[in-house]
Amino acid sequence: MTTAPRLRSFAIVVAAIIAGAGAYLYFARVESSTTPTGPAGTADSAAQLQAVARIRKGAHVAFRDLTPGPTYGHLTFSSLENLTQRAGTTLSCNRLHFSATDGLCLTISTAPVGFFGHLLDDQLKVTQTINLPGMPSRTRVARNGKFAAFTSFVAGDSYLAAGLSTRSRIVRVPSGEDVADLESFAVSRDGKEFHSIDFNFWGVTFTRDPNRIYATLGTGGRILLVEGDVTAREFRVIAEDIECPSLSPDEKHIAFKKRFGSGFDAWWQPAVVDLATMTVRQLPESKHIDDQIEWLDDGHLLYAVGHSTSAPLRRADIWMIAIDGGSPSSIFLADAESPAVVRR
């Protein structure tokens, strides 16, 4: 073949490809403009906002709505008095937590592409957006709202190709200003300095004094509970096999995820440790839980349980269980995850 016919067939092929892809793009565009996905917090109607404000005046639970449909993934509220009624915003959150006044909503965004943390004020306005170093994992806002903590999975800077690390940071509320990266904390165990190259921190829980926190330290395949001081940047190891702690409102117990098995086959179930005696109580729950546990009150836990489905759309319900272990768990909110209980 000489050059001209080859160029001509190339031109024809390219034209066909462009026409095909162009048509696909056009129809995709038309389709997505008729099914609006609503950017963060812009499309809330006045009525919706009023309903949300009414619920938030009393004791309530904030959560991520997972009802299939247009509200899927949105930050939503229910009064603890009436869990059947939901009032939602159009803010998409993958993980969320609230103090009485402030909130932190971790989100995976496609426009712009990335992982973000939106700090929310009392009016649910986004006051500050933090760029997260990776996929949202856990978040907590201190009860007095001074600090918030979040954990991201970081895959981008994993140097061992198959490795994956977590990055946990504490930020000031509401400015979003960096307070500390947990990796910068000095860790001690039995009074001695403790350090290893594979330290990973996740799952922060605040005490009433937001300077004092608990978190998980993973190292050498072991899971350690650490207690620490944010300003002093110090942690001390206080127990083993207590993962992703959550401190009860009366600060007498820590609810946590007890790990069974290892590697790919690992699963987690809820358990409670009494901080005075450090005795662990396994709760009558056989379902696998993933996210950090939340306290409904001093005697009851809330946690999300995912549906076992291979469908791409994630489905989960929030379950409730009493910490005395006397009764089986029951569904607290169907089609919901990431609960945050707020009592004013």
Place this chain on the structure above:
Amino acid sequence: MYPIDVGGLRSFLDRRLRATARPVIPRTVWLLGLVSCFTDISSEMISSILPVYLFVHLQLSAVQFGVIDGLYQGVTAVARLASGVVADRWRQYKLVATLGYVLSAICKIGLLVTGSAWTAVAAILSADRLGKGIRTAPRDALISLATRPQDLGSAFGVHRALDTVGVLVGPLLAFWILSSMPNRFDAIFVVSFAIALIGIAALVLLVDDRRGDVSGERHLTTDLPSLLRNRPFVAITTVAALTSFVVVSDAFLYLLLQWKRGSGAETIPLLYAGTATSYLVLAAPLGRLADRVGRTRVFVIGQACMVLVYAGVATLDVGLWTLGLVLLLHGAYYASTDGVIAALVSTVTRSEVRASGLAALNTATSLTRLAGSVIVGVIWSWRGPGTVVTLALAASIGMLALSAYMLSATNDRPLETGTA
């Protein structure tokens, strides 16, 4: 023979300047550059949105993502070498390269039709990498066999510049599609596939295969042991492999810059763009410089650029100007090493083992790069980023001296002349 020493520089420069006053960049090189440009737009579209896609759309757990990431990185070393040997043995550079391009293109459409089975996604991403491993060596062999030996640096420079255009355009295109139609990852896969197809069409319909000078059955076997006996080849490959081992990967360099500047993860794409822009602009001029003053010389200049990069990170407050300068030098490092080393290897290997030689170079450097990254990661966690900078600076100075020494003995003269 022009041994590269100061005494010989004058006559060396004279000859070079006369010989390469006007580099001849063959049509094949421009076309292969265009093919690479399209292919890189296509693949960078995917990789720039991949983490978000895996988490949003597939709801993969983090452990699974780690596995995918690992497969994605580690799968190519053997495939690279094999494709080079196969291409040499059957003199089928274009065919083998095309297979690699086609495999990667199919993977784009594979992502579209795969559901949420993460094993399928992992397999597809590995196949995509495999395609890249397969096509690189035969493609570089096509470039080198089509080009006059005295123009090899310029030719590889032009090719790498066009390639880098794709690296810059791909993410922008992906972000533009996602921001105009949120969550429509399918649109990204379709456009990525279409662009990959255009690249393949250009390769299949427009690029001439290189089989003309082949005669006799001598060519049906590859003389691999001759590569190992080829001392200049071994020296060049060793220096390149050591360099890859010593030079901190892009990801770590950007983390070091962030650590210095105290900025967040959001700036990383901008840093990538900065290096790529510098590489894009400098690749062809530095390739031409390599043809004029000697490829080993320019390669050593590249090493010096890397020393300056670490010196900048180590000593200065990294302000905006310093940051720009560091990225400029980082791009200059790539521009004076990546294509130049391919030109060097092409110069010292006979055409029968050209693809094998280039493949061995690729395999060696990718393996040492991986090993280097693991070690940097360990040092980072163990002693902190400050130690990483100090060690990287020391190692790059050592590498500069070592490569100047080793390559000064390497004959820069083409083994064959007039192949174009």
